[in-house]
Structures are given as C-alpha cells and as structure tokens.
Amino acid sequence: MxxxxxxTIVVATRDRAPELRRxxxxxxxxxxxxxxxSSDDTPRVAREAGARLIRLxxxxxxxxxxxxxxxxxxxxxxxxxxxxxxxxxxxxxxxxVLDAHPRTALLAARVLVGEEGRLEPVSQAxxxxxxGRPGGLPGPAIMGFLACSVVxxxxxxxxxxxxxxxxxxxxxxxxxxxxxxxxxWGMAYLPELVVHHHPSxxxxxxxxxxxxxVRNRVLTAWLRRPLPVLLRTAAGALASDHGRRxxxxxxxxxxxxxxxxxxxxxxxxxxxxxxPDY
Numbered sequence: 593m594x595x596x597x598x599x600t601i602v603v604a605t606r607d608r609a610p611e612l613r614r615x616x617x618x619x620x621x622x623x624x625x626x627x628x629x630s631s632d633d634t635p636r637v638a639r640e641a642g643a644r645l646i647r648l649x650x651x652x653x654x655x656x657x658x659x660x661x662x663x664x665x666x667x668x669x670x671x672x673x674x675x676x677x678x679x680x681x682x683x684x685x686x687x688x689v690l691d692a693h694p695r696t697a698l699l700a701a702r703v704l705v706g707e708e709g710r711l712e713p714v715s716q717a718x719x720x721x722x723x724g725r726p727g728g729l730p731g732p733a734i735m736g737f738l739a740c741s742v743v744x745x746x747x748x749x750x751x752x753x754x755x756x757x758x759x760x761x762x763x764x765x766x767x768x769x770x771x772x773x774x775x776x777w778g779m780a781y782l783p784e785l786v787v788h789h790h791p792s793x794x795x796x797x798x799x800x801x802x803x804x805x806v807r808n809r810v811l812t813a814w815l816r817r818p819l820p821v822l823l824r825t826a827a828g829a830l831a832s833d834h835g836r837r838x839x840x841x842x843x844x845x846x847x848x849x850x851x852x853x854x855x856x857x858x859x860x861x862x863x864x865x866x867x868p869d870y
Contacts, residue, residue, distance in 0.1 A: 602660030616641035644786035653760030673740035697748035697777035717780035731780040757844035762804035806838025
C-alpha cells in the first residue's frame with residue numbers, strides 16, 4: 593500500500609504564523625509552505641517545523657498553491673490551509689485510491705469543523721451524491737470542492753492550469769473543477785478521507801469575503817459557462833450590497849480575462865447546472 597511519502601502537503605499562507613504552527617505540528621506527510629509575502633513570523637515557523645519554504649515576493653492568493661505543486665516531487669499533492677490538517681491515515685488511503693483509479697484527478701475529503709467535529713455543509717452536499725456514482729470513480733462524482741481538503745494528481749492539476757491568479761481567493765475552486773472535468777478527468781468525494789478544519793478566530797473580513805466570492809462566481813461564469821448563466825449569476829447578486837459590489841469588481845476585472853473565455857463542453861455544463869452553488 594502507498595504511504596504518506598507518496599503525497600506532498602502544500603499549504604499556502606499569509607500572516608497567520610500561530611495557526612500555521614498548530615497545523616504543521618499535525619501534518620502527516622512532507623510539507624511545502626508557500627508564503628504569500630507574509631510580514632510576520634511565518635517563514636521561521638515553517639522552517640522550525642521542518643517544512644520546505646517557498647517565499648513569494650507578492651500575495652498570489654490561491655495561485656500560491658501552484659508554486660507548491662510545481663515544487664513537489666510526488667505524484668500526488670494534498671492541499672491544506674494554515675488552519676486545517678489531514679487525519680492520520682487519510683493520505684495513505686488517498687494515494688492507494690488514486691493508484692487504483694487512473695482517470696480520477698481529485699479526491700475530496702470529509703471536513704470536520706472545530707473541536708466538536710461538525711460536518712462541513714459542503715461535505716454534506718457531496719455525500720448526497722447529486723451527480724451519482726459513475727463507473728470508474730471511487731465515490732460520488734463532484735463538480736466542486738473545498739481547496740483545503742483535496743488530494744490531486746499533480747500532473748493533471750498542473751496541466752489544467754492550477755488555481756487562477758485572477759480569482760485570487762474566494763470560490764477559486766469552481767474554475768479548476770470545470771477545467772479538470774472538461775479535460776476528461778473524474779473527481780470524487782471519499783468520506784473515509786478526513787480533514788480537520790479549525791477556522792482561525794482571526795479570520796478575514798466576512799463581508800469582503802462574500803464580495804470576493806460574488807466577483808469570482810461572475811468571472812467564472814464568464815470564463816466557462818453559457819452567457820445566460822452569466823446574466824443570471826450577475827442579476828441574482830444585485831439584491832445585496834456585497835453582491836452589487838462583487839459584480840462591480842467583476843466588471844472591473846473583465847478586461848484581464850476577456851480573451852480567456854472557453855465554455856466547457858455540454859456534458860460538463862449539464863453536470864454543473866444540476867448542482868447548487870457550493
């Protein structure tokens with residue numbers, strides 16, 4: 593059976609050294625910490641924990657994970673946030689499943705939140721298997737995930753372009769999921785894989801996060817989905833202040849991605865249309 597050495601954990605972080613110290617103490621495989629230009633003790637914490645450190649000159653957001661994946665020497669990469677960690681045995685199991693399912697590019701774990709281990713709502717949605725269990729996949733098919741709780745086939749992830757630098761953080765997962773599916777890769781939810789997520793009490797601004805998620809949902813719709821979906825997505829966001837701000841942010845960002853529109857195949861859009869927004 594594969595062991596955890598077949599997987600590299602990649603953590604993208606910025607200015608949350610205490611959270612990073614806690615999570616790295618619980619790591620179950622070699623780790624690469626990608627520092628998004630932190631101004632705190634993040635580099636020292638990573639080095640003291642024995643992790644490989646990549647320091648970026650500026651904050652690339654979620655795209656920092658791409659640098660970690662490129663630097664990894666293993667076939668599989670597990671992503672974690674600075675406030676999450678993989679349960680013992682999960683990465684060995686993930687490597688074995690990916691070995692046995694060569695057309696599967698991504699496995700999403702069951703996420704347990706906080707000391708009480710509450711089931712993350714996204715995990716609940718995946719467990720209901722709205723896309724069924726197609727043959728060749730090791731679990732329910734998915735078209736979305738939480739980035740802190742997936743193991744990816746490194747080559748497939750990099751070939752798909754990884755996470756978008758334009759989207760930065762906040763709902764960045766959907767674009768990658770659409771691109772993997774368009775390339776013919778399978779993605780599955782595997783509840784026997786467990787990730788613990790203890791959200792930092794020093795979290796980011798919730799209103800700014802919602803605004804960024806709206807922005808990225810609109811941009812993703814422009815990049816990969818039919819135009820009627822784009823219009824519905826933008827119109828639906830206008831009912832709230834953060835939604836209106838997010839749409840305005842998306843309009844300002846459109847010139848940077850105007851030429852990158854590449855709608856996914858009908859089979860992929862049909863699967864995505866069958867799901868609610870994660």
